[in-house]
Amino acid sequence: MNDCDICGRPTGTVYVVGIEGAMMNLCASCARGKKPVRIIEERQERAGQYQKQAREEEPEIVADYGRRIRSARENMGLSAKVLAEKISEKESTLTRVERGEMLPPETLRKKLEKELGIRLTEQGVAGGGGQRNGGDRPVTLGDAAVMKKDRK
Ligand SMILES: [Zn+2]
Structure with missing residues (x-):
């Protein structure tokens, strides 16, 4: 206590x-x-x-989640408004998350990861240390599928 x-x-x-x-x-x-x-x-x-x-x-969300979301979104040529609509969230919520003012709740994090093809959580807790690279490598769809399989 x-x-x-x-x-x-x-x-x-x-x-x-x-x-x-x-x-x-x-x-x-x-x-x-x-x-x-x-x-x-x-x-x-x-x-x-x-x-x-x-x-x-509960995987930990990476410290630079906002930056990752924003750069992935910009790479896809989406405005915050369009992305927010795609994932049925308020643009203001998305903007706050991108600025790092708000941690995305799990549901939002998953939607963003899926929509943008990125990973917002720290890896290596469960996987046993095969690939540690600082997390700057862009995550491919293949990675996302593997991750899903690992988690069930
Ligand atoms: Zn108290």
Whole structure:
């Protein structure tokens, strides 16, 4: 258990939020309305195994996701508006994601990956280190298919 840095109550899931330059560990209610940098779930404390499984289920989104989305979109000659329409999202949402102001939710991330043929998550958690190349290589459709097969 950790204690919330604002209200001092013990909290299972810790929301790490940057407030005025300092990182604070908050409980769910104090973190409400803020944008957590990181969420540490309680189950991580119970057993290392859980932690590993959670990581595989929820791949981490790459730090430069916005740049990847924008450059893939521009390479395809699509405006943000057209792309947003293709994936049935608001243009404003897409723009915020491209600017890195908002992490794409899983559904949006998958739509973008499919539509643009890119990969927005870190690889190498599950695959066992065959190919690590910093992630700058453009992802081909073949890669996407392999990835799908791996994940099931
Ligand atoms: Zn609190």
